[in-house]
Amino acid sequence: MLLRGAIAVAISTASGTHLPVYAAEPAFATIDVQQGRALxxxxxxxxxxxxxxxxxxVHAPGSTLVPLSELPSRLxxxxxxxxxxxxxxxxxGRRSARAAEIMARAGFTNVYNVQGGMNAWEAANLPVIKGVR
Structure with a gap:
């Protein structure tokens, strides 16, 4: 799992010594649309x-829809x-970053945020399935 935001704090003991405690937030990697397609x-x-x-x-072929608003209850x-x-x-890429953070916090260990999202996917002329607009 990737870690970010490591925070060091000290805990005072009864003897007056300070013990370091490290905490870190789960994180995810950011990839571009070409890497997303390759995956x-x-x-x-x-x-x-x-x-x-x-x-x-419009969506990428073979993608699975789980709206961010439903993600916590559907993990x-x-x-x-x-x-x-x-x-x-x-x-x-904003909602997917939030979703990746939720997943990482829930214990998913290999999460990637596709930077630029479907806007970048389409701009790169990657395969899409288009429906009714």
Whole structure:
């Protein structure tokens, strides 16, 4: 698991000595859309955290929709990927970063945020499935 934000604090003991305590937040890696596509082609779960209407408009082939608003209550559905790579995508990369953070905090150890999201995916002319706009 990647770690970020290591914080060092000291705890005073009865004898007056200070013991260091280190805490760290779980983190995730950020990848570009080409790396996201490569992971998807290797069979990695591409988790789309946009809302259903956004997903229907355009999405990456083979992606799985779990809206960010539902993610905390649906993490159990994704437990089979706890130790496997998961690439998370949204429209621009903001919601997917939040989702990746939620997943990392829940114990997912190999989470990737796809920077730029579907906006960048489409701009790179990567394969998409388009629905009704």
């Amino acid at each position: 998807k082609e290797q069979g990695v779960l591409l988790l789309d955290v946009r809302e259903p209407a956004e997903y229907e408009e 159990q559905e994704l437990r089979s990927h706890l130790l496997k790579p998961v690439a998370v995508i949204c429209r621009s």
